[in-house]
Amino acid sequence: MRTIATSTLNAGGQVLGIIPSFLKNMGLALDGLTETIETTNMDERKEEMLRQSDAFIVLPGGFGTYEEFTTMLSWSQINIHQKPIALFNINGYYDDIVAMLQKTIDAGFAPAENLSLFIDATSIEGIFDGFNHFHHELPYKYVN
Structure with missing residues (x-):
């Protein structure tokens, strides 16, 4: 995240950081962001x-990234949001x-429609193409 934020700022872009207090207190906040929201x-x-996002792009990452992806995916399946989610694969x-996720569907723990709640993309172009064609369809989660 730090590398992307720094590169964006260096290119003249804006960066919003959202960081919990305990991580900020550990010195992990990046100075110089356009805006920082502490939680x-x-x-x-x-x-x-x-609240702040129009869409989500999930870059390769660790356990926290997986947790954030599955949270947004879960929230999408129960209609807390209808925003596109892209795995940058x-x-x-x-x-x-x-x-x-396919195995989860094959085992009957989720409807097949859940696979349409995220975009599996191998390129930036694939992400934006997926965003342009994304339509949130609420699956009936409780059929299985």
Whole structure:
């Protein structure tokens, strides 16, 4: 996140940072952002991210990234939001997660329509094409 934020600022762009107090207190906040919103905890951070975002692009990352992706996906399936979510699946990084989601559907724990709630993209062009064609269709989650 730091590299993307710094590169964006260096290119003249604007960056909004949303950080919980405990991470800021650990010295992990990046100075010089266009705006920083401090939250009390990680759950409040996700809620603020939802409020501030038009869409989500999930870059390769670790456990926190997975958790944020699945939270936004879960919130989409129960209609808390209707925003597009794109997995930026660089070099197959998210292939195993996509396979796990398919396995969840195959096992009957989620409807097949849930796969339309996110975009599996291997390029920037694929992300924007997915965003341009995205239509949130609320699956009936409770059929299985």
